[in-house]
Amino acid sequence: MTLRIPLLLTAEIVPFAICTERLAVLLVQQATTWRLPGGPVGGEEDLDAAARRHLAEQTGLGEIYLEQLYTFGEPNRDSGQRAVAVAYYALVRAGFSLADAVPAIAETRWVAVDDMPVLALDHAAIVTLARRRLAAKLAYSTIALQLMPECFTLSQLQAVHEIILGELLDKRNFRKRILALDCIEATGEMARQYGHRPARLFRAKRPGQVDFIK
Known part of the structure; x- marks a missing residue:
């Protein structure tokens, strides 16, 4: 039984x-x-x-x-x-x-x-x-965008990747890769950063959606 x-x-x-x-x-x-x-x-x-x-x-x-x-x-x-x-x-x-x-x-x-x-x-x-x-x-999707505010700089997006991965990333390679994904767009506005030059603000093209990289 x-x-x-x-x-x-x-x-x-x-x-x-x-x-x-x-x-x-x-x-x-x-x-x-x-x-x-x-x-x-x-x-x-x-x-x-x-x-x-x-x-x-x-x-x-x-x-x-x-x-x-x-x-x-x-x-x-x-x-x-x-x-x-x-x-x-x-x-x-x-x-x-x-x-x-x-x-x-x-x-x-x-x-x-x-x-x-x-x-x-x-x-x-x-x-x-x-x-x-x-x-x-992070390696095959745009999931990090779900942790970002509505508007953000590329430096802020890179920082989120680095925090999750626990390692530093090459700035030039990161920006080239992110922009090539066509998942974000410039807002036309600038973020003023203390001690640094103003940086362009971006936003997700498809908020709430995670795209997978082929």
Whole structure:
């Protein structure tokens, strides 16, 4: 006779943003433990819809870029029950304020990925994999634009790539590559930078869309 074990299916989300020149993740507090936003998937609920619902309810983040990452289903990932988590990562544009979002129902905190507290369950492993996926996609997509404000300089865009990759990039080669992708356009305005010459401002040609490089 086969013993049936109740299965808990959850959606867990890794919200990323660039905060004070570091890649940061938004955590929520549960009792005395920090964890990723997320929770159970309803019996008749779509996975993506569940992820967006928990993200909005717990952090106030609404219409932002969201992508499914991986399914974590190790038998011992939750000592209390058999639990499978479908993980996602989300990207929050620079300048977005949680204070402007719908009030959250949980205590939240932005934490640098390299300086996280101990997290619940296997959430640290989920963050690590999400960061690797994000870094890898820089090579073949325009995903970094989802972390940028509406208008930005090429230097700011390069800085975001460098923060995610953890390495410096050649300025000339980076600009040549980005402009060749035809994914951004000049706004016709200049950004005044203290101690530097004014720099041209750009914006994404297709906001909210990630293009893949062939």
